[in-house]
Amino acid sequence: MESALLIHRLHFAFTATFHYLFPQLTMGLALLIVVLKTIGLRRNDPFYNQAARFWGKIFGINFVLGVVTGIPMEFQFGTNWSVFSRFAGGVIGQTLAMEGMFAFFLESAFLGLFLYGEKKLSPKAHWLSAVAVFVGSWLSGYFIIATDAFMQYPVGYYKAADGSLQLASFWTFVLNRWALWQYAHNMSGAAITGSFIMVAVGAFYLLWGKWTEYGRIFVKVGVVTGCVFSVLQLFPTGDRQGQMITDHQPVTLAAMEGLFKGQSAAPLLIVGQPNEVQGKIDNPLQVPGMLSMLTYRRWSAHVRGLDAFPKQDWPGNIPLLYYSYHIMVGLGTLFIAEMVVALFLLWRGKIFSSRWMLWILMLSAPFPYIANTAGWMTAELGRQPWLVYGLMRTEDGFSKSVSAGNAMFTLLGFMGMYMVLGILGLFLIRRQIEEGPPEVDLSLKNLATTEAH
Amino acid sequence: MGSLWFWIVAVMVTAYVVLDGFDLGAGVIYLIAAKTPEEKQRVLRAIGPVWDGNEVWLLAAGGTLYFAFPQLYASSFSGFYLPLMMVLWLLMFRAIGIEFRAHINNSVWQEFFDVLFGVSSILLCIFFGAALGNVVRGVPLDATGYFFEPLWTNFKLGPQTGILDWYTVLIGVMALVTLAAHGSQYVALKTDQDLGRRARGIALLCWPLQFFLTCISLVATYFIRPDIMANYSAHRIGILVPIVVFASLGIILWATPKGKEKLAFVASSLYITGMLVGAAFALYPVVLPARDHQYDLTIQNTSAGAHGLTVGIVWWTLGAVLALGYFVFVYRKFRGKVELGEGHY
Numbered sequence: 135m136e137s138a139l140l141i142h143r144l145h146f147a148f149t150a151t152f153h154y155l156f157p158q159l160t161m162g163l164a165l166l167i168v169v170l171k172t173i174g175l176r177r178n179d180p181f182y183n184q185a186a187r188f189w190g191k192i193f194g195i196n197f198v199l200g201v202v203t204g205i206p207m208e209f210q211f212g213t214n215w216s217v218f219s220r221f222a223g224g225v226i227g228q229t230l231a232m233e234g235m236f237a238f239f240l241e242s243a244f245l246g247l248f249l250y251g252e253k254k255l256s257p258k259a260h261w262l263s264a265v266a267v268f269v270g271s272w273l274s275g276y277f278i279i280a281t282d283a284f285m286q287y288p289v290g291y292y293k294a295a296d297g298s299l300q301l302a303s304f305w306t307f308v309l310n311r312w313a314l315w316q317y318a319h320n321m322s323g324a325a326i327t328g329s330f331i332m333v334a335v336g337a338f339y340l341l342w343g344k345w346t347e348y349g350r351i352f353v354k355v356g357v358v359t360g361c362v363f364s365v366l367q368l369f370p371t372g373d374r375q376g377q378m379i380t381d382h383q384p385v386t387l388a389a390m391e392g393l394f395k396g397q398s399a400a401p402l403l404i405v406g407q408p409n410e411v412q413g414k415i416d417n418p419l420q421v422p423g424m425l426s427m428l429t430y431r432r433w434s435a436h437v438r439g440l441d442a443f444p445k446q447d448w449p450g451n452i453p454l455l456y457y458s459y460h461i462m463v464g465l466g467t468l469f470i471a472e473m474v475v476a477l478f479l480l481w482r483g484k485i486f487s488s489r490w491m492l493w494i495l496m497l498s499a500p501f502p503y504i505a506n507t508a509g510w511m512t513a514e515l516g517r518q519p520w521l522v523y524g525l526m527r528t529e530d531g532f533s534k535s536v537s538a539g540n541a542m543f544t545l546l547g548f549m550g551m552y553m554v555l556g557i558l559g560l561f562l563i564r565r566q567i568e569e570g571p572p573e574v575d576l577s578l579k580n581l582a583t584t585e586a587h
Numbered sequence: 588m589g590s591l592w593f594w595i596v597a598v599m600v601t602a603y604v605v606l607d608g609f610d611l612g613a614g615v616i617y618l619i620a621a622k623t624p625e626e627k628q629r630v631l632r633a634i635g636p637v638w639d640g641n642e643v644w645l646l647a648a649g650g651t652l653y654f655a656f657p658q659l660y661a662s663s664f665s666g667f668y669l670p671l672m673m674v675l676w677l678l679m680f681r682a683i684g685i686e687f688r689a690h691i692n693n694s695v696w697q698e699f700f701d702v703l704f705g706v707s708s709i710l711l712c713i714f715f716g717a718a719l720g721n722v723v724r725g726v727p728l729d730a731t732g733y734f735f736e737p738l739w740t741n742f743k744l745g746p747q748t749g750i751l752d753w754y755t756v757l758i759g760v761m762a763l764v765t766l767a768a769h770g771s772q773y774v775a776l777k778t779d780q781d782l783g784r785r786a787r788g789i790a791l792l793c794w795p796l797q798f799f800l801t802c803i804s805l806v807a808t809y810f811i812r813p814d815i816m817a818n819y820s821a822h823r824i825g826i827l828v829p830i831v832v833f834a835s836l837g838i839i840l841w842a843t844p845k846g847k848e849k850l851a852f853v854a855s856s857l858y859i860t861g862m863l864v865g866a867a868f869a870l871y872p873v874v875l876p877a878r879d880h881q882y883d884l885t886i887q888n889t890s891a892g893a894h895g896l897t898v899g900i901v902w903w904t905l906g907a908v909l910a911l912g913y914f915v916f917v918y919r920k921f922r923g924k925v926e927l928g929e930g931h932y
Binding site for chain 1: 635636637639640642643646647648649650651653654655657658660661662663664665666668669671672675676678679682683686687690691731732733734735891892894895898899902903906907909910913914916917920921
């Protein structure tokens with residue numbers, strides 16, 4: 135039985151983690167493409183419009199991979215977690231169904247028009263289709279976050295006679311306080327991924343000395359949005375997220391921070407390795423009193439440690455949770471530093487000639503993916519041992535009728551399949567970047583308006 | 588309230604089969620009907636801007652099923668574990684077959700994605716048909732409300748059935764022929780010249796097979812589940828189902844050789860609607876029959892709480908109106924015969 139639980143957990147964790155590599159770029163780029171299209175339309179600048187077209191192609195490849203790896207997510211609630219679905223489907227079925235009705239239809243209908251219908255549409259209508267794709271992808275994000283928020287902090291439900299959860303208040307459930315902050319934090323993270331990727335491609339072009347006109351646009355737009363969202367990621371969204379964990383999942387907070395024993399004036403750990411056997415941190419490097427300040431806004435406040443909670447309620451994998459959290463926060467802090475310097479150089483007009491900065495910006499491309507993944511691992515490992523916090527334990531939720539052998543079969547199948555998809559995606563996107571943006575014929579300065587009919 | 592949601596889900600599944608059915612069907616005939624690279628491009632361009640939206644009906648129907656009948660969703664998705672996972676893999680292959688093919692202009696690259704697209708479309712049609720067959724035949728549910736079916740046992744209809752037995756394979760083949768014909772009608776509608784003529788030819792070739800399989804499947808269904816006629820004898824309105832099914836078949840036979848492409852396509856859609864609504868009508872109020880009828884899953888024992896279902900009507904109606912709006916808009920933008928030229932696919 136134990137191995138079946140492990141395989142079902144790995145099944146969901148693997149497919150969800152791989153899947154989320156794509157939507158974070160989809161959602162981030164959807165916003166940036168709207169920014170490029172808007173500037174292009176307002177200034178009547180063909181470069182911005184062509185830049186949007188270039189990113190549209192990369193967006194298209196990425197979107198396909200997001201869709202095909204996303205479909206299994208909706209299925210797996212039933213296939214691998216059927217007991218959980220029976221238990222909580224009366225509530226979370228609402229948001230999952232709404233995602234289909236409100237987000238997927240919108241996205242899929244207008245993506246086709248955005249990518250292949252530019253000739254059939256006026257510039258304004260084409261801009262609108264970009265906005266529709268953006269709204270669709272960001273709505274989709276909200277419905278998923280609201281679903282997850284219910285698992286983190288269940289509200290708006292009642293327990294029916296058969297023991298299942300049913301909807302009691304639609305708005306309490308949909309506007310869950312947890313969902314609103316988690317959504318802000320998550321979408322800001324997606325915008326960071328989009329910005330960093332755009333900046334990295336721009337820096338690559340500038341370093342290479344090819345398509346430098348576009349390279350400047352990408353760096354300029356990406357650094358501004360990247361800086362804004364890196365700051366928002368920490369404050370207020372990350373801070374509020376931390377507050378909610380302090381209030382509603384105190385045992386998770388203790389595990390994330392590696393606080394084995396409760397104490398007053400608790401320090402904030404910067405580096406150190408959790409030692410579960412001795413219940414302490416090895417090689418700690420810490421800021422005294424800082425954790426108390428961040429959580430309770432007082433230097434001397436008492437923060438409860440893991441010792442304040444029964445062991446069966448501790449998150450199952452404390453070291454992984456601790457590292458995920460610290461990697462996320464560490465990278466987030468570096469993003470702010472990097473983007474503030476980049477913005478300063480941009481303001482002084484020196485960024486395009488600072489090769490060292492361009493190198494840093496180019497090589498930063500993978501790190502938002504790591505930070506976003508680590509963030510989700512923090513949220514989901516932190517929720518353990520609960521599947522629905524305080525209501526259902528993870529070990530009770532998987533499909534008892536699906537044996538470990540069958541689950542392993544499909545897990546291996548997905549691993550093989552996703553390896554192929556990942557290689558194909560990287561190959562096609564790399565090719566698109568190397569091919570570069572389309573040339574702009576400068577004699578057609580007002581291309582955007584003459585092409586319409 | 589549960590009954591209303593039963594019909595909403597039935598309509599959404601029907602919408603999925605009619606809409607995604609034509610692009611699946613186009614995939615089934617793709618390797619036979621489209622001979623030159625240019626013709627292949629025409630087929631892909633006919634479905635390119637719409638296939639993704641069509642497939643959303645599957646997700647939306649699945650989500651709505653989850654929301655309205657959580658217990659049915661939990662039992663059926665875990666019970667059909669293996670075939671559902673394979674459907675997922677096939678949907679992935681098919682999606683990249685359509686979308687990644689045009690990125691590289693190399694005949695070897697494109698040939699690979701052509702075969703991927705064609706073969707996965709064929710297998711998906713058979714799987715979807717077999718799934719319908721399983722739902723009509725009944726599954727080995729027990730007192731826990733769960734079941735698990737292996738892919739096959741001995742192809743007979745004993746107490747421990749597999750996903751595939753002679754009956755579900757029959758329905759799978761019928762689905763393949765039906766959707767091949769449906770896809771041919773769509774390709775005939777959207778293209779002209781040799782390709783259009785060839786698609787029309789395939790549709791005509793499918794017709795006798797489709798007629799024959801329809802009759803056989805009705806007899807076979809009655810043979811394995813005589814109780815399936817209960818709703819038809821109790822409610823006279825059920826007589827509409829065979830009328831619509833056979834009238835549509837008649838119209839297809841008349842309209843196709845005359846080149847009335849729109850009428851033939853509409854009739855083909857009506858035929859599919861008739862068959863699916865007929866199955867839903869026969870099952871109601873059972874949502875998933877058990878081999879042993881005391882364990883049947885019904886609207887009564889699977890639906891979500893009353894408040895949730897009531898709230899759902901409000902947003903579902905809004906969402907459905909919006910979705911219809913998008914569909915009308917997009918199909919109008921891409922109406923008429925496809926033209927080659929600038930652009931993807």
